[in-house]
Amino acid sequence: MATLADTRVPARSEERFFFTMACTIAAVLAAGFSFHLAMGRSSFAVPLIYHVHAFVFFGWLALFVAQSGLVAGGNVAMHRRLGLLSLLWIPLMLVVGTLMTLASLRRTGGPFFFDANEFLIGNPMGLIAFAALAGAGLALRRRTDWHRRLMLGSLISITGPGFGRLLPMPLTVPWAWEISNLVGAIFVFVAMRRDSRHLGHVHPAWFVVLGLMVGTLAIGELIAYTPWAIELTRSVLEGSPGAARPMEAYMP
Template sequence: MATIATARGTQVRGEPFFLWSAIAMALVIVAGFSLQLAMGRSSFAASPPLVHAHAIVFMGWVAIYVTQNVLVASGSIALHRRLGWVAAGWIVAMCVLGCAVTLAMVREGRTPFFFTPLQFLILDPVSVFSFAGLSAAAIVLRRQTDWHRRLHFCGMAILMGPAYGRLLPLPLLIPWAYEATFAAVMIFPVVGVIADWRRTGRVHPAWGWGIGVIVLGTLVFVQLLSHSATGVSIYEAVTAGTPGAAIAPLAFPPFPRHP
């Protein structure tokens, strides 16, 4: 048993890929939101408390994810496990706040102009629940470190969509802005597959499950539902009696006007 434990510990500490990838992911997210602020496109200062709570919780997850990878790389497995249970509860708050902010924006008619309102309404909740599903699976498989890390990795990749949306010239990519964002989200998982192949000569099956959830959930399902009568009915039910009801669910909003 001691030999097995030592081997596992060596394997965890001997693969810096996940640590450096976590740091790179965090830097991309910070860069995306920093660019938004630097260019004066952020309304964060005037945003309601709900938006502030959403931002704090989601950025808090970025900090947790990086910290967890640092703890594993340094061999602090006991602390990693204790923080993991805090992270599990954190995911619930992310789902609640992510959906609440999306509903508020759609009802107020303030969805990003490079997505259709219905696309945005479907995309955000599906993305956050896809992230939560992969993270929950990673927690269940926490004793199988190889699965645990890769599933968490794919879940984290999903959360990078908003950051990519602030880095990419999405207004110039209409009507393919969503597809461009999806392609960017796939960058890190594809890099993970390549890293596995180069290191071991094979691709771990966890990548298949993680990438499958990303493709089927955040691309196929979102596109099918946002272009269906069911999706339109959901939009009408969500926006009934609000300013969002006056906005066509499948039309791109006009470009914002600046003074």
């Protein structure tokens, strides 16, 4: 009995760590959107897709925190039942996130500190990284060490919008896109450091997370500046208020 208890202590410590990480990331994302709302840079008077996107995005965030909390609290049975929602939510995130990208571009031209073509191509690529990590995490749910790291990695991969609302993004041009999308990797490095201290090595799942985050970003950048992608961006913007902005990042 003592041996079983002793082996359970490190596991409970890891579960608490992942719950704390989930709560911290949720706080960063909530702070970013709340800050913009408080500063008057965001409004509830927006098209329906904005509200749907907010519901889906923060719904995933709430689901993730709840799932982490259930595991940390020892309620694995409820965690497994609630996890079935992920099968619906992951593709929903992909579809709604892409529609939101198109709506933002046509309504305002997208964030002015990003190149329009970069925003159009890069956002779906980031969503692909998210879906790949979350999907792999679900597929490996019986391998707890991989499951929890890949799932947390999927959340980390979509922290860009939160950080982008907290950082002075105009000052980061022309690297605004790269910075907003990769600053969340700090959470990966924190987790890698913990693994190194508690396991004696860095779990390979974190290299998969970093590889997908950096890889999809790089592929998105390569595609975004092709003639095809630039023409696609022009066609998306054509006939909309967003067409008034230049293709490149600019200062309003």
